[in-house]
Amino acid sequence: MKRKTPESYGCDEARQGLQHLWVEGYLGNVISGFRSLDSGGREGAYVDMATDETAVDDEVRALSPGPGGKELGAAFRPATDPEFHAESCARLRKLAEHLDACQSCRREVESLVNVDQALMTGFAAFDRSTELPERDQIATLLHRVVDEPTVRLLRRTRRSIRVILWLCFFLFTLLGCSALIALAWKALFER
Amino acid sequence: MARRTEKQDTELIAEILVAGRKQDVNDAYTTLLERYWKVVVALVRSRVSSPRDAEDLAQEAFVRAFRSLPNLKKPKLFLGWLLRIAQNLATDHLRRRRPPASLDRLEEEAVEGGAAWCSGRGVQERLEQQEEMEMVLNALGELPERYRAIVTLRYLKGLSNREVAGLLGEPEGTIRNRLFRALAKLRNIFENQRPSRT
Numbered sequence: 507m508k509r510k511t512p513e514s515y516g517c518d519e520a521r522q523g524l525q526h527l528w529v530e531g532y533l534g535n536v537i538s539g540f541r542s543l544d545s546g547g548r549e550g551a552y553v554d555m556a557t558d559e560t561a562v563d564d565e566v567r568a569l570s571p572g573p574g575g576k577e578l579g580a581a582f583r584p585a586t587d588p589e590f591h592a593e594s595c596a597r598l599r600k601l602a603e604h605l606d607a608c609q610s611c612r613r614e615v616e617s618l619v620n621v622d623q624a625l626m627t628g629f630a631a632f633d634r635s636t637e638l639p640e641r642d643q644i645a646t647l648l649h650r651v652v653d654e655p656t657v658r659l660l661r662r663t664r665r666s667i668r669v670i671l672w673l674c675f676f677l678f679t680l681l682g683c684s685a686l687i688a689l690a691w692k693a694l695f696e697r
Numbered sequence: 698m699a700r701r702t703e704k705q706d707t708e709l710i711a712e713i714l715v716a717g718r719k720q721d722v723n724d725a726y727t728t729l730l731e732r733y734w735k736v737v738v739a740l741v742r743s744r745v746s747s748p749r750d751a752e753d754l755a756q757e758a759f760v761r762a763f764r765s766l767p768n769l770k771k772p773k774l775f776l777g778w779l780l781r782i783a784q785n786l787a788t789d790h791l792r793r794r795r796p797p798a799s800l801d802r803l804e805e806e807a808v809e810g811g812a813a814w815c816s817g818r819g820v821q822e823r824l825e826q827q828e829e830m831e832m833v834l835n836a837l838g839e840l841p842e843r844y845r846a847i848v849t850l851r852y853l854k855g856l857s858n859r860e861v862a863g864l865l866g867e868p869e870g871t872i873r874n875r876l877f878r879a880l881a882k883l884r885n886i887f888e889n890q891r892p893s894r895t
Contacts, residue, residue: 529876531858617888618884624829628830629833632853633853638731643756648726
């Protein structure tokens with residue numbers, strides 16, 4: 507299903523595009539791509555991106571399937587299809603143009619990028635601080651898995667042993683009761 | 698990228714099941730354990746504050762999952778199954794409401810922690826890292842259970858929505874929607890935390 511790039515690109519579309527990029531995992535790349543054009547630290551980086559055909563093309567290509575690239579979802583189409591690629595470029599350009607013009611959307615970008623960055627650094631810190639288990643720990647763990655311990659075997663057989671014991675109990679009780687009834691019968695009626 | 702050259706979960710599980718208990722399949726077990734260790738620890742750690750308890754529970758989750766491998770009907774959904782076992786163990790652990798840790802244990806943990814801190818990079822840097830990590834794990838713990846694994850796999854393993862969908866046995870659209878909601882919630886959590894942190 508081809509979707510046309512909306513002619514009027516407002517805050518709603520821009521935020522939808524940003525959310526989409528975030529969910530697909532490309533927000534950081536796209537925003538840093540925009541910012542990298544602004545090497546002098548001046549304003550207008552987004553509009554540079556919007557007017558720089560090659561930069562937009564490279565950005566979309568970098569995010570698309572192919573050697574060293576990734577896949578984009580529904581809103582920004584992959585580069586394998588030239589039409590979709592052009593559509594992605596158009597969307598990205600419109601987003602960049604809008605971001606350059608709209609201060610509240612730029613704040614939205616900052617907010618999203620901050621959360622994305624916080625998650626990335628937090629998980630990276632966790633990754634660095636968490637060690638894989640050592641060899642002897644793994645060996646102990648695997649020993650527990652492979653060698654079935656006696657306790658587990660007992661636990662598995664416990665239910666059937668319990669059933670057998672109850673059956674024996676009922677059987678003996680029944681035998682005892684019937685013996686008592688027989689004795690009582692004898693005592694009462696066979697005199 | 699590396700996953701293409703590595704053996705898939707299904708191949709490793711098939712090796713384990715074919716070999717049975719008698720033969721040596723430690724490599725297959727170790728590969729699975731190393732592949733998902735950090736994901737399991739992260740998920741448990743988001744609910745259990747003690748790192749040592751989290752690692753113990755992660756170990757227990759692996760033991761239970763490996764023991765019950767013959768009962769797993771769809772081996773390609775191993776990760777989802779393992780994470781469910783880990784989440785249940787964490788829930789049980791919290792339900793048991795253990796008494797506070799003994800002084801001996803606290804002292805032991807502090808000594809271990811201190812040794813690790815001194816051996817590494819600057820204390821300030823590590824403090825900041827620790828703080829960022831705690832913030833993310835606490836926020837993760839506030840998410841509904843079905844969102845946690847998706848966020849962890851995205852940010853810790855760097856997997857795409859399609860890969861996460863494949864591992865958890867959910868449609869890609871569902872994963873995308875859940876991730877969207879999870880990220881929105883995380884954004885709220887971080888924004889509420891920020892004023893109190895400054």
